[in-house]
Amino acid sequence: MDSEHAALLERAQGLIGYRFADPSLLTLALTHSSLSESRLHSNERLEFLGDAVLGMLVCARVFESYPDLLEGEMTKIKSTAVSRRTCAEIARKLEFDTLIRVGKGMQSDADLPASLSAAVLESIIGAVYEDGGIDPVAAFLVPLIDPIIDEAARCGHQRNFKSVLQQHAQQELGAIPLYRILDEKGPDHAKAFKIVVEIAGKRYEPSWGQSKKQSEQQAALNALRELGVIETDEKGRLRVTDIEGVA
Numbered sequence: 353m354d355s356e357h358a359a360l361l362e363r364a365q366g367l368i369g370y371r372f373a374d375p376s377l378l379t380l381a382l383t384h385s386s387l388s389e390s391r392l393h394s395n396e397r398l399e400f401l402g403d404a405v406l407g408m409l410v411c412a413r414v415f416e417s418y419p420d421l422l423e424g425e426m427t428k429i430k431s432t433a434v435s436r437r438t439c440a441e442i443a444r445k446l447e448f449d450t451l452i453r454v455g456k457g458m459q460s461d462a463d464l465p466a467s468l469s470a471a472v473l474e475s476i477i478g479a480v481y482e483d484g485g486i487d488p489v490a491a492f493l494v495p496l497i498d499p500i501i502d503e504a505a506r507c508g509h510q511r512n513f514k515s516v517l518q519q520h521a522q523q524e525l526g527a528i529p530l531y532r533i534l535d536e537k538g539p540d541h542a543k544a545f546k547i548v549v550e551i552a553g554k555r556y557e558p559s560w561g562q563s564k565k566q567s568e569q570q571a572a573l574n575a576l577r578e579l580g581v582i583e584t585d586e587k588g589r590l591r592v593t594d595i596e597g598v599a
Contacts, residue, residue: 364451370480370488381479382472384454395452395475402478405489407434413494413501421505428512432504433497437566439470442496448472465542466562513572513582517549520581527552529575531568534558547571 361378365371372378377398385394410433414426421429432438443449449469480489514529521529528551535546547567548558556575561567576582 360451360453364448364476367446367448367451368476368480369492370484372479372483374483377479377483378476381475382451382453384452384468386454395471398475398478398482399471400478401481402474402476403434405477405481405486406439406474406493409486409490409493410434410497410501413498414505417498417501418505429501429504432512433500436467436470437569438500439473440466443469443473445496446473448476466566513569513576516581517551517572517576520576520579521551525552529572531571533564549575551575 357379360382361372361375364378364382380393381395381398383394385391385396407430410430411426414421414429414433418426418429440449449472452468452472454468477489477493480492517529521527530550532548532550533545534548536543538544542562544560544562545564545567546558546560547564548555549568549571550556556571556578559567559570559574561570573582577584
């Protein structure tokens with residue numbers, strides 16, 4: 353193992369807060385398929401495992417923390433906590449996205465797509481689970497996901513701004529939101545989109561996103577803010593205002 357790779361593993365273990373008995377698992381977790389001769393020697397299998405471990409852990413936390421919620425409500429909270437967007441945000445917060453090793457064709461990109469950031473979080477979760485079981489996974493992950501779970505339960509919208517906007521637009525405005533692409537940029541594997549939402553002929557503030565889905569959600573949030581349906585509280589948290597028919 354060369355000094356550069358050793359330093360990478362040392363930094364990764366510091367960010368995770370866990371030392372691997374088998375560092376080769378961590379190496380695999382940080383290896384993108386674009387750098388590997390075979391996808392079997394990339395982080396894809398660990399990503400598969402990590403996704404399942406994350407889902408199980410989130411389900412357990414929701415089940416234990418909210419004994420009065422029904423299955424459908426718990427499912428909505430889980431969907432937020434394990435979404436690609438949430439995983440990408442956690443990965444970037446922990447700087448995991450700076451650890452992933454990619455092929456030369458992707459090294460020129462200033463920012464890796466959100467899907468890669470999310471994938472590296474899941475592959476690291478898989479690696480930690482394989483190396484040490486669920487306890488070390490929970491030790492570094494629970495403090496990160498519990499606030500996300502609590503926010504999703506408290507807000508009621510689970511960050512599905514498109515759904516909230518559609519419900520409000522149909523009930524209060526008698527119209528259906530339309531999403532239009534205004535612009536796009538970037539290579540095919542990391543394309544960004546500028547999207548605006550239009551309701552009954554009125555356009556709201558557009559938004560750029562690293563995927564159509566992300567951009568549409570942000571555009572919907574912009575419209576909801578302008579319509580007074582969602583507001584930001586003193587702690588920077590988003591809340592659906594007390595408007596009839598919107599939950």
